[in-house]
Amino acid sequence: MTDTNSSTNAVPTHSGFATFVGRPNVGKSTLTNALVGEKVAITSDKPQTTRRAIRGILNRPAGQLVIVDTPGIHKPRTLLGQRLNDLVDQVLGDVDVIVFCAPANEKVGPGDTRIAHSLDGYKRAVKVALVTKTDVATREQITERLLEVDALREDWSAVIPVSALTNDQLDVLTDELLALMPIGPALYPAGVVTDESIEDRIAEIIREASLEGVRDELPHSIAVTIEDMSPRENSDLTDIFANIVVERDSQKAIILGRGGSRLRDVGATARAQIEPLVGTRVFLSLRVRVAKEWQRDAKQLGRLGF
Template sequence: MLNNTNETKEFKSGFISIIGRPNVGKSTFLNHVIGQKIAIMSDKPQTTRNKIQGVLTLADAQMIFIDTPGIHKPKHKLGDFMMKVAQNTLKEVDLVLFMVNAEEGFGRGEEFILEKFEKVDTPIFLVINKIDQIHPDELLPIIETYKEKYPFKEIVPISALQGNNVNRLLDQIKTYLPNGPQYYPADQVTDHPERFVITELIREKALHLTREEIPHSIAVVLDKMERQKGKDIVHVMATIIVERDSQKGIIIGKQGSMLKEIGKRARADIENLLGSKVFLELWVKVQKDWRNRMSQLREYGFNEDEY
């Protein structure tokens, strides 16, 4: 619902896209800014698949951040979808944050993203993340390298994990936003429904606990969510989708041990999200090559028409 109560000359608002290679810390930054987990985090690249909006409302501004999938060369239809999502946000926002990892040098991945900026008129900031992982003397050469590559409006080094310099970045963002309305209520932190966030929390736990060959083959579908009558308990039923029988065995684990652990960890986060006790039931289903089937992608929430 559009809320114009704060629409004054002093109030600023706008949409900010966070762009970068996989695993540079985009979701960590978003969760830190918003103050709670709305985007799942993993050390495995390409964790974010849909664009996730996080809303930060201040006394004089509202910033709507869009956490996009890490830009990479697609290997399947799901990858094509992820790239379309990331690139389309460049056309619809007021500001772009190009986030890079201070520990990694400038390479073909960064060059590929900069090429996408050539036809973009939107102001672009360079955000150098993970500065807590390098020696301070290493920072200036990184800044100089990027200055030669593109005329960024601002260059801001941060540590999203520790929160270093994040407030300065928010102040810089505010100066570039236009005067505008408060798009979302002050207490709303994301545009995604609870059902979406719940499936992402389950997928996050599976990402953390499984081996390398599993993560990108996982999708999670919420089959049922209902509050039990007369009780402060929400019954959640969800299915974890994998591509091969061998992956199903890994997800279930010996005597169901892995699935139980995924459920235990996911339930804690879901209870925190809903503010209620949760009874969580998980199943595992094999859908061969689902990442290349448009019908399956739509069923699992990857509808490119929405982007």
């Protein structure tokens, strides 16, 4: 006798895509990493750190949630800036849920209002609002921010305060987002935390290390390419050769530091994160090269993967 009840009575699982939007540096990448439970997106206190649509994948008994981390929405000053905004627009048009983020320790301003209102253009997606960084705000600030964010739109499915650093309310957020996803099977195999290639993840780790301590105007000018990556014969080493690309000779000097000291620090910082990712010891060779005004040059942007 065939048992037909097991499939009939099975609880349906949900799967789909959500993305975080907001001004640069409101904690979107940190939140993505905290939800996934592993570092899949680099973080920095420099605005516009994220430059690609990076997917972090969460598997839960209730289903699979794919978080798409995108660049912050900003007024573009270069061709790169415009392409990043275009990327955000494309992602917003494709996802199931759009999660608007505003930090608890900063008043809601014109930029937040503009972004929240711009979500009118994405009718398909359910909208959720987050007040982030509650760990650095007082209870009064959090309450004030929740009221300000709630007033930005009438169609929020939920308004949730969270902290990525202390994991406060992240389970609540995950449950809420999964419940809003369409019913369907998992989109990625179990155990996969991102669809980023190993080379892309390594390039981002090197860029993150390069961003530490640089002046405000320099971060936008830094790109990283992986020239070659291969296991060394008869050794447990993996050889990685990478370029750090800047726009001017003066920027190259900043990255190198006196006698190459800063570049050595960048290499040591990056290697410490790359080795667990690769699973072997790593020989990391970094070279700094200049590509004049690459952010404004369509051909150079294409070569750099934008």
